Amino acid sequence: MHATTPKRALAGLALVLAAGAAPAADTPVQLPGARQFDMAAEGSGPRYRIFVSEPDAPAPAAGYPVLYVLDGNAAFPVAAFLARSVASRREVTGQAPLLVVGIGYPGDADFDVAARRRDYTVGVAEPGAAGREGGAERFLDFVERELKPRIAARHPVDTQRQALFGHSFGGLLVLHAAFTRPASFTTFVASSPSIWWNGRRVLDGLLQPPAAVPRLQLSVGALEDTPPPGRLSPERLALLAERSMVGEARALATRLQALPAWQGRFAFHEFDGENHGWVWLPALSRGLQFFLDQPAAPASGARQEDAS
Structure with missing residues (x-):
C-alpha cells in the first residue's frame, strides 16, 4: 500500500469541500397528496388533464365530499391547499376532509383559452363557430358519465356532497349546470359568470323551476365593470360595457332571491376592491366554506352579503 502524499491529500480535500459547497440541483415542486392523469372523452373527444388531491385523513363513513374545480391547471393548486387546511383543522371545525378534483387541459398554460370557450359556453354565439364554442352539454356529459365514475372507482366519495366551482366562462357553465342539471351536484359555486354570453341564454334555464333546488353561491368583484382609466382603447371599453359583470350578477341575484324555491339555498357576494382577474380567489375560499x-334551514329571505 502506498502512502498518500500531502499534496494528493490536499487535492482530495479540496474536491470534497468544493462538492459540499456546490448548490443542490433544482427539483420539481410537488403538491402533497396530489396526482394527475390525462383522459380523453369517449368517441375521440377532447383530452383533459385531471388533478386529484386526496387528504391524509381517513374518509368519513359516507366517503369524502368532493369539490370539482374548472380551469384546473390554475385553480387546482389553490383548491388543494384550501382542502389541506380544512383537513388539518377538522378536529376544531368538525368539517369532513375534502377530495379535490381539478379539470384542466394538457400543457403548461394556466388557461387554455380556446378549449374553455369550447367547453364552458352555452350555445353558439358567432356564425360558423360550431365546434369552437357552445359545447357545455358535451362537457357536462363527460363529467357526469365518464369522470365522476372514474373518480368514484379510485376514491371513497360521498355522492350526496359534491360541488362544482368555475370562474368567468367557468362560472357561466356552473350556472348552466345549476339551472338545467340541478341534481348533478349538491352545491354550485359560480364566480363572475359571463351571463352576457349569447344573449343571456343561460337564464333560459330558470324558466322551468327544478324539482329539487341545489345550493348556489354567486359572486362578482365590485370593480369588474370599472376598468383602470387610460389603459384600454375606446373599442375595448365599448366591448366591456356590453358585457356587464356586476350589473348582470346583481340582477340575477335579485331574481333568485325573489323565487320561493331558492330561499335559504342561495348566497350572493359582491367583493369590494376586486377585479375580474383576482376575484376568483376569495370566491373559491368563500365557496368552499x-x-x-x-345546509341552512329555510329562511324568510335568501342571504346576501358584501365582502371585502
Missing part, C-alpha cells in the same frame, strides 16, 4: 357548511 359555503359547500362544507351544513
Whole structure:
C-alpha cells in the first residue's frame, strides 16, 4: 500500500469541500397528496388533464365530499391547499376532509383559452363557430358519465356532497349546470359568470323551476365593470360595457332571491376592491366554506352579503 502524499491529500480535500459547497440541483415542486392523469372523452373527444388531491385523513363513513374545480391547471393548486387546511383543522371545525378534483387541459398554460370557450359556453354565439364554442352539454356529459365514475372507482366519495366551482366562462357553465342539471351536484359555486354570453341564454334555464333546488353561491368583484382609466382603447371599453359583470350578477341575484324555491339555498357576494382577474380567489375560499357548511334551514329571505 502506498502512502498518500500531502499534496494528493490536499487535492482530495479540496474536491470534497468544493462538492459540499456546490448548490443542490433544482427539483420539481410537488403538491402533497396530489396526482394527475390525462383522459380523453369517449368517441375521440377532447383530452383533459385531471388533478386529484386526496387528504391524509381517513374518509368519513359516507366517503369524502368532493369539490370539482374548472380551469384546473390554475385553480387546482389553490383548491388543494384550501382542502389541506380544512383537513388539518377538522378536529376544531368538525368539517369532513375534502377530495379535490381539478379539470384542466394538457400543457403548461394556466388557461387554455380556446378549449374553455369550447367547453364552458352555452350555445353558439358567432356564425360558423360550431365546434369552437357552445359545447357545455358535451362537457357536462363527460363529467357526469365518464369522470365522476372514474373518480368514484379510485376514491371513497360521498355522492350526496359534491360541488362544482368555475370562474368567468367557468362560472357561466356552473350556472348552466345549476339551472338545467340541478341534481348533478349538491352545491354550485359560480364566480363572475359571463351571463352576457349569447344573449343571456343561460337564464333560459330558470324558466322551468327544478324539482329539487341545489345550493348556489354567486359572486362578482365590485370593480369588474370599472376598468383602470387610460389603459384600454375606446373599442375595448365599448366591448366591456356590453358585457356587464356586476350589473348582470346583481340582477340575477335579485331574481333568485325573489323565487320561493331558492330561499335559504342561495348566497350572493359582491367583493369590494376586486377585479375580474383576482376575484376568483376569495370566491373559491368563500365557496368552499359555503359547500362544507351544513345546509341552512329555510329562511324568510335568501342571504346576501358584501365582502371585502
